[in-house]
Amino acid sequence: MNEKLQRALRPLIVILAIYLVLLIGPVASLDIPSIAAAAAKNPLQLVQFLIIGIANGAIMAIIALGYTLVYGIIELINFAHGDVVMVGTFTSLTVLSLTGTLDTKNPVHIILGLILALVLAVVVCAVLNATVERLAYRRLRNAPRLAPLISAIGMSFIIENFGLMWAGQSWLVPSFGTSGGASQKNFPDLLVNMFTNLGLNVNILASTGVHLRLTITGLVVIVLAAILMLGLRFFIQSTTLGKAMRATAQNRDAAKMLGINIDNVISATFLIGGGLAGAAGIMTGLYNNTAWWFMGFRAGLFAFTAAVLGGIGNITGAMLGGFIIGIVASFSDGILDARWTEAWVFAILVLILMFRPSGLLGEQVGDKA
């Protein structure tokens, strides 16, 4: 009887929900009639926001991979990960400044400088991430679960402070200016500048004749992210170390018995995650044109949300989640109202987790809580 009643009530509840969305939605900038009207007027706009979303989502996915790799292996939310991304941005900006790449117009110099900045950002972030693990997490591996989480939050604060100090060193990087470490620093879009100087069209979609825009930087970001994702997939699936990582993630004790050095595998995981964060750091700097000591917080929050959305611990899930969050954020920024973007991203997360409590691709875990 009760079940029948529930089934009969279900369409009513759906109608009520739709009505409420229509009633309250406009308060949070979700004004469906006017959005529909705008979309009907200019459907290409939607494709444009999709492109922006994919580029941002690619960066987010790379950051989310770092979260998910670490979570998969030691079940820790590595709160410091977003701040490692920030260190990657500052490392690359500093390298670009020291090598004179920021001031040159020589395309070879710019490309070599960018490659060097990418490599150094990856190395610095990888080492930093592994050091954080060694210093703060390793001794807490058997402590209650909240202890390493708090330690990770502490590490996040330390790295943020480090970034704040770094951004104040204008003797090291003159373009930081004299406004102190707390202000946002400009990260010039070197690739676009280079194309402009060479007289090429910055918009690589211009030749197709459609009114869409994808800058060269956006293309490079998407391609680089795709290479990194495919590379990581290959690494996890096919190399010995990748297999050792999967074994450790499945059952640490059993992996140990089979002769896998757990400490080394965990260090390697943090190295890889940090390296990805370094790459994401230079990509987000080039694409969004800012470097800020607090940027890691928002980047980390969104990327972590992406990892959870996809099912934390699942590598494909992290990529999927990254793209979903990137696209949602871009649509919200463009069509709704940027002030509400954060609220919409988390609202989508809550909605998805309500219906799939372990994320989109996550395994249905038992009572291991």
Next chain:
Amino acid sequence: MKNIRTGLIFGIIGGVFTITFGGWGVAVLGVAMGIGLGLSLCGRLAPKEPSKLVIEALPAAVAAGVVLLIMSLLDNYFIESAIGNTPASLKLVIPANLIGVLGGIVLSLVIVALHGLSQGRERIGRLVLLAAVVIVFPFSDNLTGLGWTSLIIFALIYVILAMGLNIVVGYAGLLDLGYAAFFAIGAYTTGILSSAQDNITLNFWLVIWIAAAVAAVAGILLGAPTLRLRGDYLAIVTLGFGEIIPVVFNNLTSVTIEEPLTCWIIPGLQRLFGATPLNSCIVLANKVNVTNGDLGINPIGRPALPFIGTFVSNNPIPWYFLIIVIILFSIFLINRLRESRLGRAWMAIREDELAASQMGIDPVRTKLLAFSMGATFSGFAGAFFAAYIAGIFPSAFQFSTSIIILCAVILGGIGNVYGVIVGGLAIELADRLFLPALKDFLSGLMNHTVLPSLASNRTLHDIVAQNANPILYRYLLFGATLVIMMAVRPEGLMPSAQRRLELHEAEDAPNEAASKKN
């Protein structure tokens, strides 16, 4: 010998704080040092006759007092001038040091002597002592002009918040990373109901209950979608709510609500069939500025009492006692809750949800009540906070606020209400009281001693001057404290007995395995 060493350590710690604060600080710090030393010695000494205990503890207490006195005098006559202050006159130095040193020695001895009494009497004695310190503090602070009371009130707000979060995280075991959302809901309820912003001005004594009730309802509403989630998924959803709520409050500056049926569904259909639409749109709200966005709501109405009148900003004493009353009420309520059927159900759910539900505990109801009860206390805290600072801004309820509250719970000792109080006090006092004092001290030292000596080397001078601002290192100190604390004492300062036991069980298991291997 060991006792004397403890005394010396406490003396040095007190001395370091004294050097940072200077002036009258030594009086308050000496008393605090005495309490700490007394409690620490009690942990070591076996209970026996009070007089014997006092004789045993006397050398330690005197050692601590002497160290404190030396460091205090050193500070006044050498260090103060190095940071650009004029040394205090004898009129201040003599009474301040006398109160600090003698007060510290006497208090530590009294606490040690109490240890010799029976357990029940020791408890009563300690409570009386604590009450005396709590009551005397604001008046002595007022007399000496240190101005710490208004800062300690912030710490006490965090104490309430930490106690509320402790219900959710400590008792029910639900990791909540967005607790500041409920704090915001309590504060904004107060702001909306008692300010000119929305033309409603209710009495504070009514509003504080409404705020708590609204927060409790919000706890149920936000808790409901999380019921199926476990572990870190729960954490991230609560974090999500913690991010959404401040964004919502920030953006409710021009709220327009039009009833959709009359405004565009029916007119649209009419237009579709070629009729001229009737113009009868029902508008529920038209560009209402509810929260005033970034600028925040202010001023907010303040509490008033007969004899005392309306509470004002420049006299923190009524506020101080109001929040002490709220804290005592909360402690009473939380202790009753923990012992109740509901409290035991929370702990059963925390230990094993499946087993608990088999024993007849309804997990849905239990979890929702945990969220709701936890939120109630942040409703109180939010109402007090809004009235105390007489204005609320969305930036006060960011993620970092949630994290600081969580850190207070974990640093203090998760699951133990007294540990949580210590944790909240420690974190907020460090943040509001100690770090600013340290900043003043270090920047004084920089500007008067270090920088002039570097004047010959311009580049070095500039680099040092740029990086010497200690406020830059606030996050570093906070982060380092968390990391070190977790490495040294992951169970917190004052863990609940049960938690300590569990922890050692968990620690022993791998050790046993390792020893077997060897």
